[in-house]
Amino acid sequence: MKPIVLFLFMLSPFLNHYKEVDYLELLDKSIYCEQANIRMEVYKDNKEMKFYEMEFYRLNEKMRMEFTAPATEKGRRMLNDHSSLWMYLPRTSKVMKLPFKQSFMGSDASNSDLMRMTFKKDYEITNASKKESNRIELELKAKDREVSYNKVLITFDTEKKVPVKQEMYSLSNKLIKTLLYDKVVSVDGEYIPSELTIHDELQSNSSTKLSYTNIKKKGNKPTEFFTLGSLKK
Amino acid sequence: MKNFKLHSVLIFWFALNNLSSLFSQSSKFSYQLILETKEEYNAIDPNSLVNPDNILELNEINSTTQLYPIFTLNNLSNGINTQLQIEADIRNYDFEKERTDFFFQELYTQFSSKDKHYWTIGKKRLDWGSGMIWNPTNFFIQKDPLRTQNRLEGLFMINYTYLLKNHAFHFYLFPEEKKEDCSLALKYDFSKNRIDAGFSLVEYKKYQQFGYEFSYGGDQFTAYSEGVVKNYTKSYQVNETGELIEPNSSKKKFRVELAAGGMILLNDHFTFSCEYRFREDYLNSKEIAFYKAQLPSYSVLFDPISMGQHTFFGSMEYKDIYGRGSVNVRTFYDPVSRQLLISPWGIISRNNFQIELSVLFYNHSFAIYDFQSSILISYFFKTKSDGYIHKIEKYQ
Numbered sequence: 001m002k003p004i005v006l007f008l009f010m011l012s013p014f015l016n017h018y019k020e021v022d023y024l025e026l027l028d029k030s031i032y033c034e035q036a037n038i039r040m041e042v043y044k045d046n047k048e049m050k051f052y053e054m055e056f057y058r059l060n061e062k063m064r065m066e067f068t069a070p071a072t073e074k075g076r077r078m079l080n081d082h083s084s085l086w087m088y089l090p091r092t093s094k095v096m097k098l099p100f101k102q103s104f105m106g107s108d109a110s111n112s113d114l115m116r117m118t119f120k121k122d123y124e125i126t127n128a129s130k131k132e133s134n135r136i137e138l139e140l141k142a143k144d145r146e147v148s149y150n151k152v153l154i155t156f157d158t159e160k161k162v163p164v165k166q167e168m169y170s171l172s173n174k175l176i177k178t179l180l181y182d183k184v185v186s187v188d189g190e191y192i193p194s195e196l197t198i199h200d201e202l203q204s205n206s207s208t209k210l211s212y213t214n215i216k217k218k219g220n221k222p223t224e225f226f227t228l229g230s231l232k233k
Numbered sequence: 234m235k236n237f238k239l240h241s242v243l244i245f246w247f248a249l250n251n252l253s254s255l256f257s258q259s260s261k262f263s264y265q266l267i268l269e270t271k272e273e274y275n276a277i278d279p280n281s282l283v284n285p286d287n288i289l290e291l292n293e294i295n296s297t298t299q300l301y302p303i304f305t306l307n308n309l310s311n312g313i314n315t316q317l318q319i320e321a322d323i324r325n326y327d328f329e330k331e332r333t334d335f336f337f338q339e340l341y342t343q344f345s346s347k348d349k350h351y352w353t354i355g356k357k358r359l360d361w362g363s364g365m366i367w368n369p370t371n372f373f374i375q376k377d378p379l380r381t382q383n384r385l386e387g388l389f390m391i392n393y394t395y396l397l398k399n400h401a402f403h404f405y406l407f408p409e410e411k412k413e414d415c416s417l418a419l420k421y422d423f424s425k426n427r428i429d430a431g432f433s434l435v436e437y438k439k440y441q442q443f444g445y446e447f448s449y450g451g452d453q454f455t456a457y458s459e460g461v462v463k464n465y466t467k468s469y470q471v472n473e474t475g476e477l478i479e480p481n482s483s484k485k486k487f488r489v490e491l492a493a494g495g496m497i498l499l500n501d502h503f504t505f506s507c508e509y510r511f512r513e514d515y516l517n518s519k520e521i522a523f524y525k526a527q528l529p530s531y532s533v534l535f536d537p538i539s540m541g542q543h544t545f546f547g548s549m550e551y552k553d554i555y556g557r558g559s560v561n562v563r564t565f566y567d568p569v570s571r572q573l574l575i576s577p578w579g580i581i582s583r584n585n586f587q588i589e590l591s592v593l594f595y596n597h598s599f600a601i602y603d604f605q606s607s608i609l610i611s612y613f614f615k616t617k618s619d620g621y622i623h624k625i626e627k628y629q
Contacts, residue, residue: 071265094362228429
């Protein structure tokens, strides 16, 4: 009995710390920026299959992307207001609604992977364990079945307060995707990973790399910019 | 009138630009040049009821080349944005004899304040409707159901849009030379909890149209519908005694037109889409029989996809996820006229060009062609994005 009590006593400072620190909020904050330029490269067997360049805008849970390259995609826009996802096609000046689970522009990410990234709203922490001196691993469970991934394992850098690795699991506990966060940069005094690599574990030898530049934590776009009406303008 | 419209846009743009340049922070421009060339081979059916022995003198081989120069000029000052958008179309084709046309697809000035208020004057595409193939609410512009990605020609309009978080209000005036030919439209859009809905009212010359549109987006699927009640028609009709009736020559009777459809992701590669359209002002089975009996003299009424009141569309698409290609089989079926059209279609896209291959197989007694095949190559020249043409600090 005594060793168990001793073990719990030793663990208690960490558990208290885990309860005191809102890691989900830290996670959301660490990857949150309101403006950036993104270059997305899709690789198969280490060969670049395609790339896209986008202007990225965000306001809380709403996101908008405007494609600037390649030339065949220039002018295309995407909008997520957290409940719906639309794509604007400049050739026809029309918008079409997209399902969230569709692959994002033929990459390893689904639309919801990139256009719906809010941990605090969708997940709760079920376990936390210390990995290294400045790393902890968080186990997250989806709050409801509408969330794309039932379980998420995150390795978090407690010093820079940024995620390092993220593993997403299905309901049957199968690893679906792995996300690696890299090239941490300082923006307005806060750290943010400027490179994200997504591996679809169900596909062999494929990956999608997103590189962020001109990152701004605070943007200047109003709520109306993230509406369907504005997307068509 | 055309000159008046062109001048109106340019005067509006320069007036706004000069006014705002007093407080100008920056102007930026971008341009794009797209070259499209389409080669068609048409296998003409000599036994067609509409075109027996090719009396319409249609070509077996057609060639069209189109060049689209697109320019966008933006001026931002103190939260007020003025934009000049120009999309021209230089078209060379040889349907009857070789000719070249030039016209503006879009030419408009847009003035916006705080991303909330938008004023537009000029020729612009009307973006109404939630339907993928058919848009009954879009009363002026009907896209080609066989190539929904075509760049359509805009309409001359004066438009004011007021955007709110979940609502949008639109007011349109479509000026014409004669005051009585002008059209007015009002539209209200609403978005919340995965649902978008819109209601529209159009006063089109002396006619009216009331419309709705709706769409829902789920994780794996989308669903939509749009429809109108209108008291005008652009279709020729056949009356109960078999006579041909010109559009709008009958009384202002209200008729219904609607479309409903959806898209479902079957897996990472396959997507199934379908759509249904109902048009009250098209032919019923009795009128189709009259129409058939009067061919080829009633050929003005011919629609290669559907002449009946009901049309179904289905499509199965296979997408190469990591590549940039897709293959699609589209089917149109009209159970009233029994028109069936099956069209395999493929697209390969690269950074600067796209190649589209399509074949249309017709299986009905009055089809003009046994099949049609085409190759469309689009080349996107290197673009210039957001180049700053000047930068003047306020009151410098």
